[in-house]
Amino acid sequence: MVKGELLASRIPRMRASEIRELLKLLDQPDIISFAGGIPDPALFPAQAYRDAMAAALADDISGVALQYSLSDGYGPLRDWLAGEMAKIGISCGRENILITSGSQQALDYLGKLLLSPGDTALVGWPTYLGALGAFNAYEPRYDRLQPGENRPVADVAAAAEAAGGRVKFAYLSADFANPTGRTVDRAGREQVLDLAEALDIAVIEDAAYQALRYDGEAIPPILALELARRGDIEACRTIYCGSFSKTLAPGLRMGWVCAAQEVISRLVLLKQAADLHSPTINQIATHIVARDHFDSHVPKIREVYRRRRDLMLAALAREMPEGVEWVRPEGGMFVWLTLPEGMDGAMLLVQSLGSERVAFVPGHAFYADGSGRNSIRLSFTLHDKAMMDEGIARLGRLLRNSRPA
Missing domain, CATH: 3.90.1150.10 (Aspartate Aminotransferase, domain 1)
Known part of the structure; x- marks a missing residue:
């Protein structure tokens, strides 16, 4: 015991x-x-996944679907995701994408990557319960992130320093947030980027629900807005976390991170240490289903x-x-x-x-x-x-x- x-x-x-x-x-x-x-x-x-699993295993002479694989993720799936990111204003390549076991794993890795005990994470009040669960293990202090409020940046930084650390990131779900269902408007997203620049911190954009818009006009993701400012994803501080759980199926645990290569390379090291890679057959099947059925x-x-x-x-x-x-x-x-x-x-x-x-x-x-x-x-x-x-x-x-x- x-x-x-x-x-x-x-x-x-x-x-x-x-x-x-x-x-x-x-x-x-x-x-x-x-x-x-x-x-x-x-x-x-379900039928699309049955067919995709069979296709992944058919004539698999080299055993790719059942073999160890790259920690970064299955190349064709990352290429497909890069194409989808381009559709929402985020120009990137496969080298900017890491496949994770759901976006929840991405949040855990980002907490591990960015937080030391006593550091401050800016989060919504309220915010996604799973994000708090992921970050809690790394012993942060939390402070409020409320787009639209004009709280002095110096006060945010001073409060973090008084607690024995510094502000490391702002975490938010800008579209139809869990739990509130609220959406941050474009001005609010730009304000988050201004705050992040002033504090020199990362922005973690949780986009788990972005594809599920029912009314109104789509608003560019925070990463797209920052890319428009900076011109190159390699100069961006925003880290975009996506998921197939709400659009295709949650049980296969397929998510991804899109960010500058420097961030991705460090996350790959965490992935190698944690589980080597997400299941290859799940990645291959998800690529087939996404490629052939996502848009319909x-x-x-x-x-x-x-x-x-x-x-x-x-x-x-x-x-x-x-x-x-x-x-x-x-x-x-x-x-x-x-x-x-x-x-x-x-x-x-x-x-x-x-x-x-x-x-x-x-x-x-x-x-x-x-x-x-x-x-x-x-x-x-x-x-x-x-x-x-x-x-x-x-x-x-x-x-x-x-x-x-």
């Missing part, structure tokens, strides 16, 4: 994900879950999720009591609810599971300081109209019968 005194000092900062725990509820058939941000499995391109598949899932978002928003408008507010997302998978002051999302969840049998994620899990207790996150990706209406009706009944503490 490994005794507690043998554990590293970082271990107390590592906690179980509330979302991962809530996913266990999906096995209970009477639970209506708005908890996990889970793609609908009925929309997975993604519009289909956008249309389904757009309808389900609209169903949830309509149900909320009917069922929510006075004092409850929510965000209308232009894309993504989530609606963020702000409850009256004094309500506690975690306590409501306990009540809900006991009486209404509806699951959601308490909002405090997304705050680095544990605040935001009067908020909850709902996901709209899994349910048809009947289940959506029933689940939101139960949630409305719960809130009407609850009183602020």
Whole structure:
């Protein structure tokens, strides 16, 4: 048995994900879950993957699909991704792309690469729970990143120095953020770049939901805006993290990082030390499916999720009591609810599971300081109209019968 005194000092900062725990509820058939941000499995391109896996193994004389491979990733997949990045204003080559085991692995590597104990990470308030989980292991201090606020740069730097470190990066999901569903406008993205330049820090752009836009005009990614300023990706400080989990299938754990070669080369060293490379057969199959089906598949899932978002928003408008507010997302998978002051999302969840049998994620899990207790996150990706209406009706009944503490 490994005794507690043998554990590293970082271990107390590592906690179980509330979302991962809530996913266990999906096995209970009477639970209506708005908890996990889970793609609908009925929309997975399963047959395309069956065919792609067979193609990857067919006549594989050299055993490429089942063999050790480059840590950087499968070349044809990286080439395809470079082409996709060019479509959104990011001119790069395969040397600027690293394949990771999901974008979650990319966040872990970036925390390891950039953070020393006591350094400051600028994050949203709230922000993605998985990012906090990835960064926590490297013992950072957190400070607020709120595009649109005019907080003096000197104050941000001074607070970090007083805590015994320096600001290392700004992390944000600019499109349909998890958990709030909000999108940072172009002016806000430019402001983040100005802040990063003034502090001389990196920007980590989490683009997991970028392809899932349902309304409005697309806004250039932060990396595209910086590239327009600097003219060359090798001069950019923004690190773009992408994922196939929300567009093709999460179970294959396929993500990527796009950045200057200097950053990629250092991340490759971390990849070599961690798992050598992401599974080669998964990379080959994902390349085949992406190459042949991505452009036709993604519009289909956008249309389904757009309808389900609209169903949830309509149900909320009917069922929510006075004092409850929510965000209308232009894309993504989530609606963020702000409850009256004094309500506690975690306590409501306990009540809900006991009486209404509806699951959601308490909002405090997304705050680095544990605040935001009067908020909850709902996901709209899994349910048809009947289940959506029933689940939101139960949630409305719960809130009407609850009183602020």
